[in-house]
Structure formats: structure tokens, C-alpha cells
Amino acid sequence: MTDYITLPERRVPVVAACDVLVVGGGAAGISAAVAAARQGADVVLAERSGYLGGLASGGLIVLLLTLDDGNGRQVVAGQCQELVERLDGRGACFYPPPQQWGVADDALVEQYRRWGLVWGSGPHRVRYSVAYDPEEFKFVANTWVAEAGVRLMLHRWASDVVFELERPHGRPAGRLSHVVFTSKAGPQAVRAAQVVDATGDGDVFALAGESFEKEQVHPWLWFRMSGVRDIDAAQTARGGYFFRTLRPGQVLMPWGAAERIARRIDATDPDDLTFAEVECRRMVMDEVARLRAQAPGFEDAYLTDIALTLGITESRRLRGAHVLARDEVNTVFDDTVASTGHWTKYGAVYHIPYRSLLPLRTSNLLAAGRCISVDHRVHHATKEIPPCFATGEAAGVAAVQALRAGGAVQDVDVPALQRALRAAGAWLPEGTADDRQQTTDDRRQTTES
Ligand SMILES: Cc1cc2nc3c(=O)[nH]c(=O)nc-3n(C[C@H](O)[C@H](O)[C@H](O)COP(=O)(O)OP(=O)(O)OC[C@H]3O[C@@H](n4cnc5c(N)ncnc54)[C@H](O)[C@@H]3O)c2cc1C
Structure with a gap:
């Protein structure tokens, strides 16, 4: 009580x-x-x-x-x-220039997908989205x-x-x-x-x-890594799920670790948030280690930053x-x-x-x-x-x-x-x-x- x-x-x-x-x-x-x-x-x-x-x-x-x-x-x-x-x-x-918005061109779509600007199931067209x-x-x-x-x-x-x-x-x-x-x-x-x-x-x-x-939602913790060698080749090799950023050699890990956290949380409950902060951070570190060990191009990569705040969708x-x-x-x-x-x-x-x-x-x-x-x-x-x-x-x-x-x-x-x-x-x-x-x-x- x-x-x-x-x-x-x-x-x-x-x-x-x-x-x-x-x-x-x-x-x-x-x-x-x-x-x-x-x-x-x-x-x-x-x-x-x-x-x-x-x-x-x-x-x-x-x-x-x-x-x-x-x-x-x-x-x-x-x-x-x-x-x-x-x-x-x-x-x-x-972002794509206006003349490309709505264009169904596989090569263009792939180019923007690598920046995180195309999502969902196809057939795809270029979207007006911005990194x-x-x-x-x-x-x-x-x-x-x-x-x-x-x-x-x-x-x-x-x-x-x-x-x-x-x-x-x-x-x-x-x-x-x-x-x-x-x-x-x-x-x-x-x-x-x-x-x-x-x-x-x-x-x-x-x-x-x-x-x-x-x-109640699965929380996420996005993070970025730098020092990735040849990002295009690394994306083609698909050793991980990541996007280009505006910085050379730096990638964004959308949604954080490859796996999602074990349970949904109530993002207005501080106990749930405490659990999620610790668990998501542990999962990020595991994923960084996995990428460095297994993903082509990540051999010398290092963690740049982890989001300051949990990714709470709802x-x-x-x-x-x-x-x-x-x-x-x-x-x-x-x-x-x-x-x-x-x-x-x-x-x-x-x-x-x-x-x-x-x-x-x-x-x-x-x-x-x-x-x-x-x-x-x-x-x-x-x-x-x-x-x-x-x-x-x-x-x-x-x-x-x-x-x-x-x-x-x-x-x-x-x-x-x-x-x-x-x-x-x-x-x-x-x-x-x-x-x-x-x-x-x-x-x-x-x-x-
Ligand atoms: C994992 C994930 C992936 C997403 N992917 C995308 C994406 O790719 N593209 C996209 O466009 N959107 C995406 N979204 C959605 C988008 O990021 C958010 O929904 C949007 O940014 C919410 O904006 P907001 O201003 O409503 O809330 P928030 O960004 O949550 O801002 C609320 C602000 O209020 C402050 N605040 C909260 N409580 C208080 C309080 N009591 N007193 C004072 N200040 C307070 C917070 O500190 C914060 O600064 C994603 C969301 C998540 C979680």
C-alpha cells in the first residue's frame, strides 16, 4: 500500500x-x-x-x-x-529538390533511402523529406x-x-x-x-x-557512429541498419539497437523510464560492439553520441x-x-x-x-x-x-x-x-x- x-x-x-x-x-x-x-x-x-x-x-x-x-x-x-x-x-x-518529389525512379529512391528519407513498403517514389x-x-x-x-x-x-x-x-x-x-x-x-x-x-x-x-510503447534510443569506412559500401553490405548523415564517415542508427527492448513502457511512469534508460543504453553498447566486430566498414568506427532522451513514440x-x-x-x-x-x-x-x-x-x-x-x-x-x-x-x-x-x-x-x-x-x-x-x-x- x-x-x-x-x-x-x-x-x-x-x-x-x-x-x-x-x-x-x-x-x-x-x-x-x-x-x-x-x-x-x-x-x-x-x-x-x-x-x-x-x-x-x-x-x-x-x-x-x-x-x-x-x-x-x-x-x-x-x-x-x-x-x-x-x-x-x-x-x-x-533533401531532394522539388522536381524529384513524387518521381518513381529506383536509383533516386535508393539514394534517398540511404539517408532515411524513404520508408514503408513500395513501390516507392521520392518523398519531400529532410535529413x-x-x-x-x-x-x-x-x-x-x-x-x-x-x-x-x-x-x-x-x-x-x-x-x-x-x-x-x-x-x-x-x-x-x-x-x-x-x-x-x-x-x-x-x-x-x-x-x-x-x-x-x-x-x-x-x-x-x-x-x-x-x-504503452517500446522505447528506443537512437545513436550515431563515426569513423565508418566507405559508407556506401557498408550500406550495400548490409551489416547493420543505418543512414548517412551530413558528416563524412558518420552514420545514424535509427531506432537504436537492432532488437527492441523486452517490454513496452508507460512513458509517464518514472520507474518504467528508469528501466528503459538503463536497458536501452546497454543495448546500444552491445550493438556498437557487434557492428565493430561484424559489420564491414565499422572496424575503426566509434560511438559519437547517444540520444539525450529516449525515443518515445506515444x-x-x-x-x-x-x-x-x-x-x-x-x-x-x-x-x-x-x-x-x-x-x-x-x-x-x-x-x-x-x-x-x-x-x-x-x-x-x-x-x-x-x-x-x-x-x-x-x-x-x-x-x-x-x-x-x-x-x-x-x-x-x-x-x-x-x-x-x-x-x-x-x-x-x-x-x-x-x-x-x-x-x-x-x-x-x-x-x-x-x-x-x-x-x-x-x-x-x-x-x-
Ligand atoms: C523512435 C522514434 C522515431 C521517430 N521517427 C521520426 C522520423 O523519422 N521523422 C519524423 O518526422 N518524426 C519521427 N518521430 C516522431 C517525432 O520525432 C516526434 O513525435 C516529434 O518530434 C514530437 O514533437 P513534440 O514537439 O510534439 O514533442 P517532443 O519532441 O517530445 O517535445 C516535447 C518537449 O516538451 C518538454 N517537456 C515535456 N514535459 C515537460 C514539462 N512537464 N514541462 C516542461 N517541458 C516539458 C520536453 O523536454 C520536450 O522538449 C519519431 C519518434 C520516435 C520516438
């Missing part, structure tokens, strides 16, 4: 107040913070670790899969495209949020919320007035008008009492105003605010409705990134880094619109949100509410003139 203690009441300093508080500085959080700041809001981005990027940098998951629909059409643009351009400007990424350098990503992210005027608060772990009941018998039931962070300086509170949960694990919506689903998923389901593939909703292709399928696009970011209980909270409201199968697609950027961008802009309207996130003017997203460069499909409004306006104008 669990023994409990009661903590004495504590006065917690309010160290910052802002319009929009984004919790979690991974792909979704960076995007949400920049998007909200560009709409003119005063934004705080709080992150528990000492760097930005989450899985997309510290997790060594350095492949943007996929910005296209598999048929050569780009369906994720906006800030994810800007990320690519910022990395490209520093010579820090690699990049994780240290460059962290640097670009720091520069980007600073340029946007975002106030960055690293080393803050969101551990509590203050939930104010507003309408005890209605929906939403209330709002978050503060998020409380654990830090080396003790607990610190941030007061916020709007909050975006970009923690990946949905820590904030769980603290706010929102309902969610939770998945944990909590919000059960929000809409749970995007597998059979809704290629369905455009009135309130679509982001889209994504599927990294293992061609021609499958999920159009993510605003309702998938919307919690049911809290009037000033939005979810973004891998914890949004989708089913397990759809999560396979929406957890990828490009859609995390896209839902982050949508959440950031929506939070500011709710703030300006002085209302709940549930009452945001969706066509206005979609117009703002398109104006900022996001890709949205035809057939959304704003698009139909525009078509009606155009018809009216034509009739009048």
Missing part, C-alpha cells in the same frame, strides 16, 4: 506573466511560440531541459518525414518550411525564437496548474490562471492568458483534468472535441488547420481539424504536437515532426485569436484562424470554411459586376 505525506502550504513566486505560455520546447512548442509571437503576443516558452527541439534534436530523430503527400505535392509548409530554409542556409540539411544536423537544429531554434521576441525559460518542468472554475455546470468548466514549474530555484509560477500544451506527453492537459488516452493523447480517426484519411474538414502526409504511405493525407487541438474542459488551453486528439493509427502520421510544426503553428495563432476576442479557445472564429494561417504561409487544402467563404464572396462579386 502506498504511504502518503501532506506538504505544507507554500507561497510560490509568480516569476512571469504573459499572453501565451507555451509549455514544451520541442518541434510543436517552438512552432507555437514563434507563431504566437509573430501575431504580436507576449510569449513565454518554458522547457524542462537545457535545449530546444525535444525528440527532433535531443532524441536524434533528425529526419523530417514527410512534407509531401507522396504524389509530389507539398502539404506541410509554413514554419516547417521555414525551418528547412533556415537549416539549408547553414548547409545543415539534405538535418541536430546541433544546428538547436542553434537555429534558439536564434529563431529570439528573433521572434519569445521569452525563453529553460530548466522549468511544469508540475502543477492553478485551475479556476468558471462554469461549474457548463463546458468548458474553467481556465488555467497559472502553470507552476519545478526548478533548481524551487517552484515558480507563470501567469498566462492562454496556454499551449506542447509537452509531447500532454502533461498540462493531464494536470488540468482533461481526459486522454494513454499508450504516451498520452488528448481526448478532445474531435478524435481524428483512421477512416477520416483524405477528409477535409470545415475547421482543418493543418495537414500531413503519411511517412509510410503514398497519397494518404490527414487534414487535422482545429477540434483535435481543443480540450473539452479548459477554456484557455490548446494541445499541439504528438499529444493532439487523434486515434492510435492516425497518431502514426500526426506524431511526425512536420505535422508537429503545423499543429504548433495552428495552436500559436489560435491562442492569440482567442486572446484578442477575449473568449474561449472553443469560440475561436475558425475561418479567421485559417486565413491567418494561410497568410503566414501554412498550407491548407481547398474546401475549408475560409476557402468556401472566399469562393462565395468571389461568386457574389462576379454576379454584382
